[in-house]
Amino acid sequence: MSTPAAQTPTSTKIKRLPLQDVGLNSLVALPYMLTWSEPLHTLLRLAEKEVEATPLPNWFSNSYTINGITATAYEFMYGKQSHLLAYAISELAHILESDSEGAFKSIYTPGAVSCVPADIPSPVDPSSLTALSLDSPEQFAMGLTNYEGLYDLGKSYLPAFVSSLTDPDDASKQFWPTLGNFSFMHNLLILEKVRDDPTVEDAKSRLGDAWSAAGIDALYKEGLLYALDMSILDCVALPEDNASNRYAHATFTLLRQDAQSKALEPIAIWISGKNVDGQPRIYTRKAASPGAWLYALQAVKASICVYGIWLRHAYLWHVVPGTMQTTLNATLDTGHPIYKMVAPESKYTVAFNELLLLFWGLIAPPTSITKTFQFLQLANEFAKDRGFFDDDPKVALERLGLQEHDFSQAAPWDQYATVRDLLELWNMTEQYVDVCVDVTYPDDSAVADDASLQSWIAVSSAVDEGNVRGLEPLDGKPALKRFLNSLLYRVIAHGGANLLSQSTLIHLFVPNYLMALQRRDIPEPEADLDTKQLLTYLPNTGTIGIMARFYFTFVLAKPYEPFVPREGAEADLFFPSGLNDPRNRALVAYRNALLQFVNARAILPNQIEHWPLNIEI
Numbered sequence: 001m002s003t004p005a006a007q008t009p010t011s012t013k014i015k016r017l018p019l020q021d022v023g024l025n026s027l028v029a030l031p032y033m034l035t036w037s038e039p040l041h042t043l044l045r046l047a048e049k050e051v052e053a054t055p056l057p058n059w060f061s062n063s064y065t066i067n068g069i070t071a072t073a074y075e076f077m078y079g080k081q082s083h084l085l086a087y088a089i090s091e092l093a094h095i096l097e098s099d100s101e102g103a104f105k106s107i108y109t110p111g112a113v114s115c116v117p118a119d120i121p122s123p124v125d126p127s128s129l130t131a132l133s134l135d136s137p138e139q140f141a142m143g144l145t146n147y148e149g150l151y152d153l154g155k156s157y158l159p160a161f162v163s164s165l166t167d168p169d170d171a172s173k174q175f176w177p178t179l180g181n182f183s184f185m186h187n188l189l190i191l192e193k194v195r196d197d198p199t200v201e202d203a204k205s206r207l208g209d210a211w212s213a214a215g216i217d218a219l220y221k222e223g224l225l226y227a228l229d230m231s232i233l234d235c236v237a238l239p240e241d242n243a244s245n246r247y248a249h250a251t252f253t254l255l256r257q258d259a260q261s262k263a264l265e266p267i268a269i270w271i272s273g274k275n276v277d278g279q280p281r282i283y284t285r286k287a288a289s290p291g292a293w294l295y296a297l298q299a300v301k302a303s304i305c306v307y308g309i310w311l312r313h314a315y316l317w318h319v320v321p322g323t324m325q326t327t328l329n330a331t332l333d334t335g336h337p338i339y340k341m342v343a344p345e346s347k348y349t350v351a352f353n354e355l356l357l358l359f360w361g362l363i364a365p366p367t368s369i370t371k372t373f374q375f376l377q378l379a380n381e382f383a384k385d386r387g388f389f390d391d392d393p394k395v396a397l398e399r400l401g402l403q404e405h406d407f408s409q410a411a412p413w414d415q416y417a418t419v420r421d422l423l424e425l426w427n428m429t430e431q432y433v434d435v436c437v438d439v440t441y442p443d444d445s446a447v448a449d450d451a452s453l454q455s456w457i458a459v460s461s462a463v464d465e466g467n468v469r470g471l472e473p474l475d476g477k478p479a480l481k482r483f484l485n486s487l488l489y490r491v492i493a494h495g496g497a498n499l500l501s502q503s504t505l506i507h508l509f510v511p512n513y514l515m516a517l518q519r520r521d522i523p524e525p526e527a528d529l530d531t532k533q534l535l536t537y538l539p540n541t542g543t544i545g546i547m548a549r550f551y552f553t554f555v556l557a558k559p560y561e562p563f564v565p566r567e568g569a570e571a572d573l574f575f576p577s578g579l580n581d582p583r584n585r586a587l588v589a590y591r592n593a594l595l596q597f598v599n600a601r602a603i604l605p606n607q608i609e610h611w612p613l614n615i616e617i
């Protein structure tokens with residue numbers, strides 16, 4: 001059979017940023033729209049979400065005393081913050097009228113400042129209540145809102161949360177369960193079994209003498225050693241302060257698994273010094289001071305959040321689907337059955353991505369990646385040697401050396417529930433895709449002979465078009481199923497950020513998933529760091545407020561279009577002929593499977609209404 005590239009047109013000239021001109025060759029194409037209506041329409045839609053999710057004073061009415069000042073949580077978190085998106089709308093209108101091409105150029109020009117003017121009101125006013133480090137770990141409870149009784153639902157967790165910032169043993173015990181069980185919105189398939197080269201050699205060279213001093217070699221030989229490798233962050237390290245005071249260091253963590261309970265605990269942490277003096281620090285549970293160990297665990301979490309948000313969520317679930325959706329529109333006509341299947345879930349992504357890149361300072365969550373170009377650099381590094389299918393859950397588990405029996409105690413994957421959740425979404429997507437492909441194509445040759453489909457893959461793969469690596473020729477139904485599953489799974493999995501669940505409560509106590517450290521310096525492993533000093537590294541009052549508002553934008557605002565139609569699972573079917581078409585029946589079953597998934601996890605009623613059909617934000 002001839003290859004798709006040989007039999008189909010590969011040129012559509014999609015409108016995309018000239019990333020390869022600035023050396024970013026690995027990243028998939030970043031399409032943009034820049035029409036008379038975009039990105040303004042998306043900004044207006046986003047402003048509506050913001051209004052729906054804007055925290056109100058009575059949501060945060062609990063009082064705290066910090067730095068000798070007594071005020072409500074709302075006042076500490078938000079002060080007199082103006083409505084930034086309202087400001088942004090007027091600024092964007094001005095930018096589009098005056099120099100829209102220049103604004104876009106600022107996205108991919110190294111060192112360029114954002115098109116958002118420097119005098120935009122800062123989210124955190126340094127002279128006010130919103131720039132204070134907390135006096136005690138208990139005060140992080142201010143992120144838990146009284147809205148719908150969430151504070152009451154979350155308060156039973158508080159003693160354990162506080163303990164994770166004061167007691168090194170508790171912090172070590174909680175570290176993995178917190179990350180492994182409540183992170184499917186961050187797509188944290190990140191734990192790696194240390195099996196053989198190059199991982200083990202890399203670990204040995206990073207740890208140096210600590211490898212033998214901490215008894216790590218024996219764990220490795222018993223198959224009980226795991227790693228979390230966040231060293232990629234070194235590619236955006238900068239030994240200088242930034243205006244937001246938000247930092248994340250590259251980290252590398254080794255964890256020990258208990259053979260009986262299967263619990264994992266961190267035992268050694270490498271923290272890069274590239275943001276500081278170039279010298280890495282190595283912390284082991286045995287040798288580090290209690291305060292330094294607690295700091296190191298928080299530094300690792302910050303690096304994991306940055307990695308999760310920008311690479312595992314934004315790159316894999318926003319950027320790659322946006323590229324594939326653009327090439328879909330360029331190659332399949334609207335009557336094509338696969339277009340009918342994929343297009344309803346392919347709206348809004350590119351427009352949102354475009355807006356995020358343009359207005360990074362306003363829209364991006366409060367991480368250490370403070371400029372658009374840093375994100376592009378980081379994503380480009382991540383995309384090197386990465387194929388389209390490499391992060392599909394079953395492929396990723398194989399690559400990471402993770403096996404179900406190693407993480408299952410009372411139920412499958414109960415020691416790494418994020419895997420369980422992602423696999424469930426993968427499997428329900430697979431059932432839907434199987435039916436659609438089997439009904440649409442009588443045999444493998446019908447897939448291979450579909451010139452539009454072949455063109456979609458060819459254009460997506462072409463270096464000067466989609467630049468998506470690792471796509472395989474669609475030579476039959478199995479290949480098409482695999483491809484569509486990977487694409488549609490990302491859309492449905494992305495919607496998990498909107499689910500108000502136990503995970504939301506865990507995240508609203510922000511040191512559990514801190515997005516950045518607020519100090520760039522790194523305490524030495526033997527440093528005598530007390531709790532008050534540790535808190536100066538952790539999110540301050542205003543950052544807690546920004547993070548809470550960020551989560552609310554997902555879980556409180558309703559989507560433009562819900563995954564399950566408001567009129568019920570049998571409304572708005574994608575294919576003609578109603579329920580006579582098996583593909584529509586499979587769609588209804590897909591929606592009902594998601595409903596079950598949501599009901600098993602939601603902590604407030606009617607949460608299915610919040611799961612979006614598309615990648616919206």
Ligand SMILES: [Fe+2]
Pocket residue numbers: 313318494497617
């Ligand atoms: Fe998102």
